[in-house]
Amino acid sequence: MMADMLLEVRGVTKRFGGFTALENVDFVVRPGERVGLIGPNGSGKSTLVNCIAGTLRNEEGSIRFEGEEICGHAAHRRIRMGLARSFQIPKPFASMTVLDNLCVPLLYAARRHERLAPGRIVEEALRILGQVGLAGRARAMSGGLTQVDMRKLELARAMAAKPKLLISDEAMAGLSASEVDDVLALLSGLKEQGVAVIMIEHVMRAVMKFSERIAVLVAGRKIADGDPQSVVGNAEVVRAYLGE
Amino acid sequence: MSNKIFAAVTIAVALVLAAVTQLIPNEYFFSAAYTVLLFVILATAWNILGGYTGYVNFGSAAFFAIGAYTTVFLYNAFKAPLAVGIVAGTLVAGLAGLGLGYLTLRLRGVFFAIASLALAVVLYIFVVNWDYVGGARGAYVIQPREIPFGLPRYIHLIYAVQLVMAAFALVVARAIEKSTLGRGLAAIRDDELAAECSGVPTLKLKIFSTMASCALMGMAGTTFPYYLSYIEPSSAFSLSYAVNSIAMPLIGGMMSWMGPLIGAVLLGSVQQLVQVTVSSAWNLLIVGVLLVLFVTLAPNGIMGWVDAWRRRKGR
Numbered sequence: 234m235m236a237d238m239l240l241e242v243r244g245v246t247k248r249f250g251g252f253t254a255l256e257n258v259d260f261v262v263r264p265g266e267r268v269g270l271i272g273p274n275g276s277g278k279s280t281l282v283n284c285i286a287g288t289l290r291n292e293e294g295s296i297r298f299e300g301e302e303i304c305g306h307a308a309h310r311r312i313r314m315g316l317a318r319s320f321q322i323p324k325p326f327a328s329m330t331v332l333d334n335l336c337v338p339l340l341y342a343a344r345r346h347e348r349l350a351p352g353r354i355v356e357e358a359l360r361i362l363g364q365v366g367l368a369g370r371a372r373a374m375s376g377g378l379t380q381v382d383m384r385k386l387e388l389a390r391a392m393a394a395k396p397k398l399l400i401s402d403e404a405m406a407g408l409s410a411s412e413v414d415d416v417l418a419l420l421s422g423l424k425e426q427g428v429a430v431i432m433i434e435h436v437m438r439a440v441m442k443f444s445e446r447i448a449v450l451v452a453g454r455k456i457a458d459g460d461p462q463s464v465v466g467n468a469e470v471v472r473a474y475l476g477e
Numbered sequence: 478m479s480n481k482i483f484a485a486v487t488i489a490v491a492l493v494l495a496a497v498t499q500l501i502p503n504e505y506f507f508s509a510a511y512t513v514l515l516f517v518i519l520a521t522a523w524n525i526l527g528g529y530t531g532y533v534n535f536g537s538a539a540f541f542a543i544g545a546y547t548t549v550f551l552y553n554a555f556k557a558p559l560a561v562g563i564v565a566g567t568l569v570a571g572l573a574g575l576g577l578g579y580l581t582l583r584l585r586g587v588f589f590a591i592a593s594l595a596l597a598v599v600l601y602i603f604v605v606n607w608d609y610v611g612g613a614r615g616a617y618v619i620q621p622r623e624i625p626f627g628l629p630r631y632i633h634l635i636y637a638v639q640l641v642m643a644a645f646a647l648v649v650a651r652a653i654e655k656s657t658l659g660r661g662l663a664a665i666r667d668d669e670l671a672a673e674c675s676g677v678p679t680l681k682l683k684i685f686s687t688m689a690s691c692a693l694m695g696m697a698g699t700t701f702p703y704y705l706s707y708i709e710p711s712s713a714f715s716l717s718y719a720v721n722s723i724a725m726p727l728i729g730g731m732m733s734w735m736g737p738l739i740g741a742v743l744l745g746s747v748q749q750l751v752q753v754t755v756s757s758a759w760n761l762l763i764v765g766v767l768l769v770l771f772v773t774l775a776p777n778g779i780m781g782w783v784d785a786w787r788r789r790k791g792r
Contacts, residue, residue, distance in 0.1 A: 318674060
């Protein structure tokens with residue numbers, strides 16, 4: 234049972250002082266699965282992502298990746314195991330070119346398990362930039378990109394780590410309808426490569442179209458988890474979003 | 478250019494330069510050049526942590542002094558020759574850097590800077606009260622009577638040694654900059670969290686970078702007791718080392734190994750010139766004025782300015 238799961242979050246609790254951001258959350262992802270994670274602002278979605286990715290430490294509960302307990306692992310070890318995330322607020326390496334931004338995860342994370350020859354790093358970076366539509370900006374300084382391009386770069390950098398699970402934290406906020414479709418196609422394409430994706434998103438159209446399963450967080454608790462149609466029909470979810 | 482070729486060329490240039498300049502009849506040249514070279518090493522070393530990694534070290538003087546006082550200690554204990562002092566001083570300063578890194582690198586930005594400054598103060602007080610190395614009185618280190626290579630005075634030798642050590646520091650800095658390690662350090666400088674989430678082992682890299690930086694600073698100090706034959710804490714821990722080792726990379730440019738070299742040669746030479754023509758008290762004032770000028774006019778230093786010009790031309 235356990236080995237079937239790519240990611241297995243059990244009973245995770247995270248407190249900030251007296252405030253409980255996550256309370257006893259269970260959450261699983263199977264290999265290659267596309268999961269939507271939704272919830273109102275402040276419901277704990279990003280906190281959960283941070284606990285999974287290792288940028289925050291959960292006080293209680295266990296997080297397993299491919300059956301291995303990763304709670305004690307630093308973030309860089311988790312990404313080397315194949316657990317990549319993009320940031321909600323883009324964090325480009327501003328003094329580097331767009332191409333060099335991708336070389337960092339290629340050199341430090343992907344090379345470990347992909348056995349990339351050093352000479353192929355740039356080639357691979359350019360291929361990924363082509364996928365996200367940034368090939369033309371490869372030599373531009375990443376600090377000077379537009380917000381939209383920075384979001385694409387954020388996603389490309391996560392992809393460059395060659396993950397088995399990619400967590401996309403609001404990659405589509407502020408994108409136009411056609412750009413949302415581009416990113417959706419991109420993320421869906423990852424499934425063919427066997428990459429599982431957790432998509433955190435407010436753009437409901439995208440979440441519904443993309444997800445095979447949706448989990449809903451409200452005030453730090455998971456209130457629903459299932460196929461998209463049944464989740465949006467769930468009375469508790471409707472109440473959380475629209476009120477009584 | 479590969480690291481090996483660069484190393485061979487740089488060390489060869491340093492050796493040739495050291496040999497050819499021995500013909501200069503003016504004794505003062507060696508003393509002034511020694512000081513400039515000392516700053517080349519300090520600035521290059523500081524830049525490994527400050528420029529490449531983005532952690533501002535205000536405690537440069539402490540590591541410089543660790544190198545200098547290791548020489549004094551070994552001289553007092555075993556009459557150890559200069560070469561032994563150089564190796565030992567570099568290692569001890571590197572170890573101190575490892576300690577500083579391990580204890581403080583979880584601190585970010587200004588907090589790290591304050592911690593490094595605090596370390597300098599603690600070490601200063603320690604040395605002032607350590608009688609074996611002279612305490613507050615200072616200590617004498619007698620220059621050996623026999624000078625190798627038939628050089629006329631000891632300062633000629635110290636100068637040549639410092640020149641080769643400066644070349645070594647540049648080789649190390651460039652090798653770090655061009656390596657995978659250098660890319661990881663740059664990622665840390667730009668955004669530490671994003672670096673960690675891109676697989677960069679940030680703590681390990683920061684500790685390595687602190688160690689390398691501090692070891693080279695210590696190396697710069699190992700020849701210092703022989704330079705004046707006398708050393709006391711307030712000159713070894715002088716504020717001017719801390720200030721200059723920050724100002725020189727800032728003025729030269731912090732992104733590449735060339736920046737600190739240019740900054741140190743420029744600022745160091747101007748200071749030496751002013752010292753003999755105007756007054757020695759004007760030194761730090763000049764550093765201050767130049768710093769203000771560069772921060773406003775060329776915030777990325779001379780190299781940054783050159784890079785921007787190149788990019789404009791390339792378009």
